[in-house]
Amino acid sequence: MPTDTPSAASAPNPAAAFSNCTHCGFCLAACPTYQLSGDENNSPRGRLRLWSEEAAGRIPEDPWTDFYTAECIGCLACESACPANVPYGRLFEHTRQAHVEAGRFSPHPLLRLAAAAVRHPRLLNLALLPARILRWTGLPLHRLLFRGSPPVLQSTASYARALMERHRPTGPRVALLTGCLMEGLFREINAATVRVLIENNVQVFIPESQGCCGAFHEHTGLGNTASLHEANRRAFQPLDVDAVLSNSAGCGYALARSLAPDTPARDVLSFLGDLRPIQRARPSSNARLYVDLPCHLVHGQKEPGIPASVLDATGYQWELAPNARDCCGSGGVYNIQEPENARTILASKSAFLNTAQGDPVILGTSNHVCMMQWHSAATSGLVHRPYLVRHILQLLDPLSPSDT
Amino acid sequence: MPAPTSALLPRLHALVPRGRVFSSPAQLAGYASDALGYKSYTPDAVVLPADAEELAAFMQGARSLGVPVILRGAGTSLSGGPVAAQGGVVVHTSSLKAIRSISPDGFWCEVECGVPLNTLDAALKPHGLFYPPDPSSGPVCTLGGNVATNAGGAHCFRYGVTSNYVLGVEALLLDGSLHRFGGPAGGRGHWREDWKRFMIGSEGTLAAFTRFWLRLLPLPEKVWTFRATYPDLRSIEAAIHGLVAHSAYPAAIEMLDPRAVTIVENSPMAVGLPRDSFLLLTEIDGPAPLVDARVEPIAEILRSTGSNDVAFSDQDHLRQKLWKARKAAGGLLGQISPDFLVQDAVIPKRALADILQFLYDEADAASIPAVNLFHAGDGNLHPNFLFDSRKPGDLEKVELISARLMQRVLDAGGTLSGEHGIGNDKAAYMPLVFGPDSLRLQWAVPAAFNPAHQLNPLKVLTARRFTP
Numbered sequence: 039m040p041t042d043t044p045s046a047a048s049a050p051n052p053a054a055a056f057s058n059c060t061h062c063g064f065c066l067a068a069c070p071t072y073q074l075s076g077d078e079n080n081s082p083r084g085r086l087r088l089w090s091e092e093a094a095g096r097i098p099e100d101p102w103t104d105f106y107t108a109e110c111i112g113c114l115a116c117e118s119a120c121p122a123n124v125p126y127g128r129l130f131e132h133t134r135q136a137h138v139e140a141g142r143f144s145p146h147p148l149l150r151l152a153a154a155a156v157r158h159p160r161l162l163n164l165a166l167l168p169a170r171i172l173r174w175t176g177l178p179l180h181r182l183l184f185r186g187s188p189p190v191l192q193s194t195a196s197y198a199r200a201l202m203e204r205h206r207p208t209g210p211r212v213a214l215l216t217g218c219l220m221e222g223l224f225r226e227i228n229a230a231t232v233r234v235l236i237e238n239n240v241q242v243f244i245p246e247s248q249g250c251c252g253a254f255h256e257h258t259g260l261g262n263t264a265s266l267h268e269a270n271r272r273a274f275q276p277l278d279v280d281a282v283l284s285n286s287a288g289c290g291y292a293l294a295r296s297l298a299p300d301t302p303a304r305d306v307l308s309f310l311g312d313l314r315p316i317q318r319a320r321p322s323s324n325a326r327l328y329v330d331l332p333c334h335l336v337h338g339q340k341e342p343g344i345p346a347s348v349l350d351a352t353g354y355q356w357e358l359a360p361n362a363r364d365c366c367g368s369g370g371v372y373n374i375q376e377p378e379n380a381r382t383i384l385a386s387k388s389a390f391l392n393t394a395q396g397d398p399v400i401l402g403t404s405n406h407v408c409m410m411q412w413h414s415a416a417t418s419g420l421v422h423r424p425y426l427v428r429h430i431l432q433l434l435d436p437l438s439p440s441d442t
Numbered sequence: 443m444p445a446p447t448s449a450l451l452p453r454l455h456a457l458v459p460r461g462r463v464f465s466s467p468a469q470l471a472g473y474a475s476d477a478l479g480y481k482s483y484t485p486d487a488v489v490l491p492a493d494a495e496e497l498a499a500f501m502q503g504a505r506s507l508g509v510p511v512i513l514r515g516a517g518t519s520l521s522g523g524p525v526a527a528q529g530g531v532v533v534h535t536s537s538l539k540a541i542r543s544i545s546p547d548g549f550w551c552e553v554e555c556g557v558p559l560n561t562l563d564a565a566l567k568p569h570g571l572f573y574p575p576d577p578s579s580g581p582v583c584t585l586g587g588n589v590a591t592n593a594g595g596a597h598c599f600r601y602g603v604t605s606n607y608v609l610g611v612e613a614l615l616l617d618g619s620l621h622r623f624g625g626p627a628g629g630r631g632h633w634r635e636d637w638k639r640f641m642i643g644s645e646g647t648l649a650a651f652t653r654f655w656l657r658l659l660p661l662p663e664k665v666w667t668f669r670a671t672y673p674d675l676r677s678i679e680a681a682i683h684g685l686v687a688h689s690a691y692p693a694a695i696e697m698l699d700p701r702a703v704t705i706v707e708n709s710p711m712a713v714g715l716p717r718d719s720f721l722l723l724t725e726i727d728g729p730a731p732l733v734d735a736r737v738e739p740i741a742e743i744l745r746s747t748g749s750n751d752v753a754f755s756d757q758d759h760l761r762q763k764l765w766k767a768r769k770a771a772g773g774l775l776g777q778i779s780p781d782f783l784v785q786d787a788v789i790p791k792r793a794l795a796d797i798l799q800f801l802y803d804e805a806d807a808a809s810i811p812a813v814n815l816f817h818a819g820d821g822n823l824h825p826n827f828l829f830d831s832r833k834p835g836d837l838e839k840v841e842l843i844s845a846r847l848m849q850r851v852l853d854a855g856g857t858l859s860g861e862h863g864i865g866n867d868k869a870a871y872m873p874l875v876f877g878p879d880s881l882r883l884q885w886a887v888p889a890a891f892n893p894a895h896q897l898n899p900l901k902v903l904t905a906r907r908f909t910p
């Protein structure tokens with residue numbers, strides 16, 4: 039594991055920040071792990087208390103503190119619920135990293151591997167080539183991986199250059215974060231993003247020197263992200279663009295923090311919302327779109343949601359999925375680290391799909407990790423009828439056939 | 443002799459075989475305090491019964507444990523209610539969260555004690571019904587906690603507090619007996635007297651409640667919200683009096699003082715109010731033709747008493763905006779102060795200006811910021827004293843001001859608590875308010891239901907100590 043710059047253990051103790059928690063308990067109602075367990079310690083208020091009591095030396099290091107910290111999904115719903123603006127996410131990341139360094143938390147081996155791999159995007163893209171091919175075939179690779187048709191060889195950057203050359207859009211200038219897993223595995227979503235932007239007269243630039251946003255390392259507590267953030271600042275800041283866009287809510291959240299305050303980073307859907315994107319026509323479609331809102335969009339980036347003008351532009355009859363602002367259990371890496379909890383959370387969120395109206399029923403979201411989680415509701419037997427999982431951008435895509 | 447923890451644990455496991463028993467320091471830490479986070483009392487153990495049956499089994503066996511038993515809902519109490527002031531076992535009711543039935547025709551529902559208030563309201567809405575008591579902690583506080591504290595809220599000015607809506611209480615005593623005081627039909631149930639009234643507001647000192655039958659009302663057809671600012675205490679007091687006396691009889695009358703308004707305006711939640719103003723919020727609801735006709739008269743009261751800034755709406759999203767400053771203010775206190783202590787005195791409304799001035803003078807003299815946001819219609823003051831519990835002497839200063847304020851409230855004909863309960867935080871003030879005859883009777887009630895004071899000792903009355 040590469041360790042750049044200061045470790046969590048040596049960083050200043052953030053215990054002072056705990057004290058603006060007033061103990062009001064509002065966050066309990068928002069927290070999926072409290073709702074699941076009914077255990078005060080497994081809530082935001084409980085975890086904050088454990089960390090501050092330990093930092094103040096009032097309780098010893100205790101395996102239960104490790105357990106309750108590991109249980110946190112990192113969904114940040116507690117931040118949205120908190121009237122005192124307690125920066126829970128920051129404190130959680132700090133604690134998780136300290137726990138990894140002290141051997142109190144051990145990320146799943148798959149996540150360790152991935153965290154190392156995403157630091158080398160070119161190698162990763164090569165390594166995932168077979169997976170891209172296999173996604174075309176629909177052969178099961180992993181319970182979380184779903185079928186799709188990613189461009190196998192052409193990178194999104196080169197595709198965007200070709201498309202820009204052909205269509206010569208004249209509108210706002212943006213850069214796009216293509217991401218690690220998004221580019222390595224789910225490249226068709228990146229391609230759709232480029233098409234949608236260019237169709238809407240947006241000029242798209244994709245610097246090849248960009249790298250991982252660091253979200254992965256923040257979720258897992260694996261290593262410091264300073265060098266990753268610095269690399270992306272160097273890649274994006276010199277570009278003369280109106281905004282740097284991300285099409286994955288989790289990556290967008292990490293990117294915005296790494297580029298702030300000099301370069302504005304935005305979610306591509308909220309950016310498109312301002313432009314009133316071109317409408318897709320779905321004559322006489324019986325399909326119904328149910329929209330789920332990624333936690334890192336609404337609780338992390340604090341966006342009110344996905345703009346209605348964008349959802350209207352998909353051409354589908356749409357509505358928000360029940361409890362759309364609640365976590366689906368994916369939590370970045372939670373469905374790999376704590377599969378049982380993640381499945382229980384998904385079970386209650388996905389139950390509506392069994393009886394939802396529409397032919398076909400489409401579950402739309404804007405984060406690839408949430409897409410994997412929603413897909414797993416079928417493979418793990420939670421939803422018994424066919425349904426499609428799509429990124430909203432795929433539903434705006436001029437090249438996508440109707441009802442897919 | 444209290445059982446040592448090592449002897450206690452196997453017995454707890456035996457009582458709640460399906461539930462959970464906590465005993466390690468990190469498992470007890472979260473249960474050491476309520477919403478008064480700066481006061482900690484670590485329990486010997488915590489149990490989470492798996493369901494209502496297991497809570498019953500636990501209560502049947504708990505007396506022989508020989509340690510205090512403290513019921514806990516969501517732990518949002520502001521008075522040191524659900525904490526182990528004398529050690530013992532905290533019983534967390536979070537698994538008892540079934541809404542057992544809703545009777546849309548009978549206008550009642552049956553709920554378990556751990557149901558969060560807003561969860562109940564969400565379930566009632568599709569039936570066109572609501573449960574009126576609305577403490578601001580609604581998203582998280584439980585009905586068990588609400589009944590045990592006789593919780594109030596903004597709309598209790600017209601609708602009345604929790605006790606007006608409890609039809610029946612199922613209560614488990616530590617002698618192993620199970621009682622149903624009242625029931626879906628309300629009234630006295632199988633009892634000659636209305637003993638459920640003893641249960642409501644008993645703060646966990648008499649019995650563990652497992653479930654309730656609650657009275658419901660049809661959702662009001664229409665709601666109008668008004669917001670007005672005032673330059674001084676005297677004019678807002680006149681406005682409150684005008685509203686209280688008007689036949690429209692508002693559902694809620696809430697007030698923020700200029701210190702609270704300034705906090706809101708200095709925060710990202712600013713709504714553009716003049717910083718040095720007093721803020722009044724009021725609401726009328728009912729059948730559309732009726733309330734629509736009352737909009738102008740209410741606005742006129744607000745204007746004629748001295749506000750030149752009256753805003754009102756019947757549109758949900760605009761009403762939310764009008765409420766925003768009131769809703770934001772409570773949480774913002776946490777952003778500017780490490781700790782706060784909130785008092786809960788009730789005063790005759792006519793004494794408002796006088797008491798508030800006294801409070802400002804006292805707090806200013808001690809250099810302790812005091813901020814007021816409260817249920818003005820009910821005369822239910824919530825002065826928040828902002829302090830830092832890590833700073834030596836701060837807490838003592840706040841407690842001294844509280845005591846002096848309390849005396850002044852009593853002199854004005856007021857009392858100790860409107861809705862938060864006494865807990866252990868206000869227990870020391872009880873003898874200020876109640877004379878020996880009253881205290882003797884208040885002792886007799888727990889002594890009858892809970893003779894050894896094993897349930898929630900050191901609460902309400904400082905000398906209520908568990909002696910096994």
Ligand SMILES: Cc1cc2nc3c(=O)[nH]c(=O)nc-3n(C[C@H](O)[C@H](O)[C@H](O)COP(=O)(O)OP(=O)(O)OC[C@H]3O[C@@H](n4cnc5c(N)ncnc54)[C@H](O)[C@@H]3O)c2cc1C
Binds near residue numbers: 514520578579590593
């Ligand atoms: C931000 C904030 C705003 C608030 N606003 C209001 C308000 O507007 N109005 C108001 O009245 N209060 C308010 N409160 C105080 C608090 O929310 C109420 O007192 C609430 O009723 C407590 O409910 P709880 O579930 O959190 O109970 P807890 O805090 O867990 O317990 C409160 C008391 O109830 C007892 N108890 C709990 N469950 C049971 C049971 N099953 N059987 C027997 N006894 C039981 C406990 O022993 C304790 O004495 C507020 C608190 C906060 C933090």
Ligand code: SF4
Binds near residue numbers: 072082110111114126
């Ligand atoms: S991040 Fe999510 S799971 Fe973690 S404490 Fe906050 S609400 Fe709970």
Ligand code: SF4
Binds near residue numbers: 058059776
């Ligand atoms: S909502 Fe915020 S202030 Fe309240 S208990 Fe949770 S973290 Fe603390």
